[in-house]
Amino acid sequence: MGRDWRKRSRRVGGAVLRRARRGLTAPAPPAPPGPTPQQRQDARIEEALAAVGAVEASEAGLPATTSPVALLALDRVVRRPDLPARLAHLVPASLRGSWEGRAGVRALEAPVAADAVVLAKFDLGSRVKLRAGYAEVGLALAVQPRRADGTSGVTGAARSAEMVNRHVPGLAPTLHAVGTLDGGYDWLVEDWVEGEPLVSDRRLAAHLDPLLERLAELHRGHGVRHARPAEVWGESFLEQWGTVREEGLVSDAVGGAVARLVAADRLLRVSWTHGDLAASNVLLTDSGLVVIDWEHAAERPVMYDGARLHLFAADPARTVGRIRTLWAGGPTRSTYPPEQELALLHARLVCNAPRRLARLAGHPRREIYLRQLTRQTDLLAGLLELPPGPPPTA
Structure with a gap:
């Protein structure tokens, strides 16, 4: 009886093995079609x-x-x-x-x-x-x-x-x-605001001074306080910046320079900001400039809006100069020089890139975002007086 059991066992085992081997080469059943x-x-x-x-x-x-x-x-x-x-x-x-x-x-x-x-x-x-x-x-x-x-x-x-x-x-x-x-x-x-969006970088440049002046009024009205990078972002900034460096989105020189700026932990100006200050969100009306789409508004470093304006500027160098002049800040100025304050906020925005690129995988707007990211990393390098690195390709 024991021999019979072993024979049956070998037969069953061989059948299972043959089926398994066939399964290794057999095509998988087609997946049900998903929505187009x-x-x-x-x-x-x-x-x-x-x-x-x-x-x-x-x-x-x-x-x-x-x-x-x-x-x-x-x-x-x-x-x-x-x-x-x-x-x-x-x-x-x-x-x-x-x-x-x-x-x-x-x-x-x-x-x-x-x-x-x-x-x-x-x-x-x-x-x-x-x-x-x-x-x-x-x-x-x-x-x-x-x-x-x-x-x-x-x-x-x-x-x-x-x-x-x-x-x-x-x-x-x-x-x-x-x-x-x-x-x-x-x-x-x-x-509904009757007006024309400043959709081109040149139109935005033509109205840059009154826009910066009105935003400076907002800062003064809301109040300006000071905070160090560690207070604003905690340890997450350096962790996220480490991911940016690991994925090759910035050059080693830019990566190291930003890390040193964060480590300096000096004072940044913080006030009420729009959060998405693209040219399309600034309208020229009969009564002056109106800014729409305040959905991202919050209290954060003032140069967050400055970085967005710099990113979309027709003349980035002039834009930095006007920001330095019109957002001088008097007794509330940052203890980072304006260019470094602006560089920190560009870097902070670049920290969003790994997550955003992953979300845009396969999306036609991914290439548009990559071009914007390349411009932003180039501007960041310029503010740090460093040569730009290779364009991000992640």
């Missing part, structure tokens, strides 16, 4: 329009409708076929003008009263961020998903609206309403 990029974008647009409709139904100051409205969709924009001209700058420059005959345009219907809905350009998650415009009533709507800590971009914008305009009247749009939606979205309604 177009299907993912359609789902995001559907989510965005549902959120807009829900806000319109709950906020009396906004137009609303229960009937389907004919709309056109292209890329991350949904708009009425006859989009009012006053809302033109809500739409990205590459998608403005007539869409007649344009490839990729889709017709759809939804019960929303907004004239245009635009999804955020780097919004890659399953939740949507958007802005919508209402030409007839002159209002804008922003909807943002709530973060794990219970805040959202709406939190920063709402906090800024009253405070900024108290110190520098007219610098930010007037806020009308703030609320929440089921599903973890926050929203706000504010004035």
Whole structure:
């Protein structure tokens, strides 16, 4: 009987081994097909329009409708076929003008009263961020998903609206309403600002001085305090900067120079900042400059905004000179020289690159971000009086 058991065992074992060997070479069963990029974008647009409709139904100051409205969709924009001209700058420059005959345009219907809905350009998650415009009533709507800590971009914008305009009247749009939606979205309604975005670096340069002066007024009104890098960022700065160096995003010379600046632990100026001071967020109106999209606003080193202006400057050297002059700070000046203070904030922004590049893997905007990152690392090297390194390719 023992011999019979061993024979059966060998037969079973051999069969298992043969099946295993076949499995090593047999093709894996095809994975179920996932959604196409177009299907993912359609789902995001559907989510965005549902959120807009829900806000319109709950906020009396906004137009609303229960009937389907004919709309056109292209890329991350949904708009009425006859989009009012006053809302033109809500739409990205590459998608403005007539869409007649344009490839990729889709017709759809939804019960929303907004004239245009635009999804955020780097919004890659399953939740949507958007802005919508209402030409007839002159209002804008922003909807943002709530973060794990219970805040959202709406939190920063709402906090800024009253405070900024108290110190520098007219610098930010007037806020009308703030609320929440089921599903973890926050929203706000504010004035639609009639004006032209300073979308080119040369237009921004032409209005740089009044912009810096108004931001300096904001700093004085809010108050300027001093903090050392270790107080502002803790140990995370050097840890994240170490990752930047390990991934080869900066030269060894720049990497070492920044590490020494951080280690010096001198004083930085800290006040209220916009947080995303790109040229497209600065509008020239009949009454002067207005800065929109305060969703990233917070108290942080003042050169955070300076670094953004420097990054998008037509003449970076002149921009540094104007920042040095108009943000001199008097008794509140930093104990870092202005160029070093600015270099530290560029470095801090570069620390976001490894995470952002990973999130943008496979996304068409990754190359755009790489070009921006190359410019930023070159500007950082220039501020430190060092030659630029090779362009980042991570």
